[in-house]
Amino acid sequence: MANYSTNEFRSGLKVMLDGDPCSILENEFVKPGKGQAFSRVKLRNLKTSRVLEKTFKSGESLEGADVMDQDMQYLYTDGDFWYFMEPDTFEQHQATESAVGDALPWLSEQDVCMVTLYNGSPLSVMPPNHVEIEIVETDPGLRGDTAQGGSKPAKLVTGAVVKVPLFLDQGDVIKVDTRTGEYQGRVK
Amino acid sequence: MDKWQPGASLNTLRRRAAMLSSVREFFKQRSVLEVDVPVMGKATVTDLNIDSITTSVVGEQGYLQTSPEYFMKRLLASGTGDIYFMGKAFRDGEVGLRHNPEFTMLEWYRCGWDDHQLMSEVAELISLLLAEEGGFSWDVTKISYSDCFFDNLGLDPHSAELSTLQLLAAKLSSQSWIDETRANCLDLIFSSQVEPHLPRGITIIYDYPECQAALAQISSNNVGQNVSKRFEAFVNGVEIANGYLELTDASEQGVRFKRDSKARELLKRPAVTVDQKFLAALSSGLPACAGVAIGLDRLLMGALGVNSIDQVLAFSWLRC
Numbered sequence: 001m002a003n004y005s006t007n008e009f010r011s012g013l014k015v016m017l018d019g020d021p022c023s024i025l026e027n028e029f030v031k032p033g034k035g036q037a038f039s040r041v042k043l044r045n046l047k048t049s050r051v052l053e054k055t056f057k058s059g060e061s062l063e064g065a066d067v068m069d070q071d072m073q074y075l076y077t078d079g080d081f082w083y084f085m086e087p088d089t090f091e092q093h094q095a096t097e098s099a100v101g102d103a104l105p106w107l108s109e110q111d112v113c114m115v116t117l118y119n120g121s122p123l124s125v126m127p128p129n130h131v132e133i134e135i136v137e138t139d140p141g142l143r144g145d146t147a148q149g150g151s152k153p154a155k156l157v158t159g160a161v162v163k164v165p166l167f168l169d170q171g172d173v174i175k176v177d178t179r180t181g182e183y184q185g186r187v188k
Numbered sequence: 189m190d191k192w193q194p195g196a197s198l199n200t201l202r203r204r205a206a207m208l209s210s211v212r213e214f215f216k217q218r219s220v221l222e223v224d225v226p227v228m229g230k231a232t233v234t235d236l237n238i239d240s241i242t243t244s245v246v247g248e249q250g251y252l253q254t255s256p257e258y259f260m261k262r263l264l265a266s267g268t269g270d271i272y273f274m275g276k277a278f279r280d281g282e283v284g285l286r287h288n289p290e291f292t293m294l295e296w297y298r299c300g301w302d303d304h305q306l307m308s309e310v311a312e313l314i315s316l317l318l319a320e321e322g323g324f325s326w327d328v329t330k331i332s333y334s335d336c337f338f339d340n341l342g343l344d345p346h347s348a349e350l351s352t353l354q355l356l357a358a359k360l361s362s363q364s365w366i367d368e369t370r371a372n373c374l375d376l377i378f379s380s381q382v383e384p385h386l387p388r389g390i391t392i393i394y395d396y397p398e399c400q401a402a403l404a405q406i407s408s409n410n411v412g413q414n415v416s417k418r419f420e421a422f423v424n425g426v427e428i429a430n431g432y433l434e435l436t437d438a439s440e441q442g443v444r445f446k447r448d449s450k451a452r453e454l455l456k457r458p459a460v461t462v463d464q465k466f467l468a469a470l471s472s473g474l475p476a477c478a479g480v481a482i483g484l485d486r487l488l489m490g491a492l493g494v495n496s497i498d499q500v501l502a503f504s505w506l507r508c
Binding site: 035 | 235236237238281282283284285286287360361362364365371372375376378379380400402420427430
């Protein structure tokens with residue numbers, strides 16, 4: 001991979017830092033009037049998702065990371081791995097549980113997720129922002145109670161538990177925002 | 189098509205104009221003479237960390253001036269008395285949220301004053317320029333470099349071993365700092381561990397480390413450590429001014445130029461033409477004086493509470 005110097009650091013650039021792929025979030029040019037110039041850089045470690053701040057001397061460089069984001073269709077899991085397919089080439093990739101991470105309770109077969117590949121293997125998975133999933137378990141629906149503000153927990157077929165209005169029932173399909181885990185509405 | 193519009197709003201342009209006119213009024217009342225020295229010269233500064241923009245004039249190399257300092261000191265040596273300059277200065281490579289390669293600098297010299305007298309005047313002028321905007325008064329804090337360094341790090345910056353500073357810098361950043369110079373380590377530590385904790389309002393920090401003297405005199409502080417008679421002013425933690433009790437000793441100045449030039453060579457930085465006319469002026473006698481430069485764009489940023497220099501310039505480099 002190419003090396004990138006501090007003046008090429010841009011938000012979104014993927015670089016290697018201490019052996020881990022990182023994504024640059026911010027690069028601030030810092031220079032005391034009479035002193036040496038620095039780059040104060042905020043990076044997200046793509047393996048751990050942790051955000052860290054590092055100061056580099058201007059002109060220092062980091063190796064680029066072989067990281068790319070790709071839309072892929074989720075196929076199935078065999079319990080050990082989760083399988084995703086590139087829609088154009090039909091090439092399949094297997095992701096480990098740690099790569100699937102927080103996306104796990106939202107994955108429905110056929111959904112298109114954004115898979116981040118590092119050296120060709122899935123490093124992380126982002127579910128679609130909105131998903132439609134069936135409720136498999138919740139207290140019986142209170143018929144007609146559509147106006148009250150109350151809510152109750154509902155377990156979805158994918159394993160996630162979300163708060164839903166009282167009138168919903170087992171078997172209903174709901175729309176959820178995966179970024180917040182919030183109920184968005186009932187799908188007719 | 190690219191955006192052609194200015195970065196500063198009409199209101200900001202008016203504020204800028206008002207600021208320039210307040211500065212002129214301030215110095216007029218105090219009988220400090222405005223001088224309009226060249227922004228283009230045949231020589232430039234040797235400072236290791238300041239890159240000059242070169243230009244070419246009828247086949248001769250020229251430099252856009254990184255500050256009006258040498259021309260102003262030549263005027264002082266010629267007997268002008270107190271003077272100020274307000275105009276453009278240029279520094280290569282400085283592009284960022286708070287940096288533009290061309291910026292507006294206000295620099296002035298007070299003959300017979302020491303650094304502390306000048307600090308008071310700096311605080312007065314900055315307060316005046318900021319107050320016009322907010323209508324409330326700004327707190328002024330004055331503290332020595334070693335006190336604010338110690339308060340945040342529990343370490344004396346003047347007596348700490350170089351290896352201690354290098355280890356700390358490496359911990360804050362990366363292993364590549366482990367053999368850095370004292371001045372660079374101090375800058376890194378100060379900008380990341382002290383600056384963010386400076387009080388709101390106007391802060392003046394004085395008695396900088398000896399290794400960061402630039403064109404300031406060296407003297408000893410109240411506990412007998414060598415320090416440079418250099419100070420800086422910060423507005424809400426952002427560096428906006430740098431001042432000195434000026435070095436008047438031509439031979440010492442010559443030594444510093446040579447040391448800078450050697451360091452430039454070692455670090456493979458472009459060689460620069462040393463300003464012999466400036467050295468000659470010092471030899472003929474620079475009056476005892478204190479001088480300071482303020483970045484007016486940064487000050488306007490502070491006055492308006494904006495965080496990007498692009499917002500206070502008609503056209504920042506990005507828009508040129």
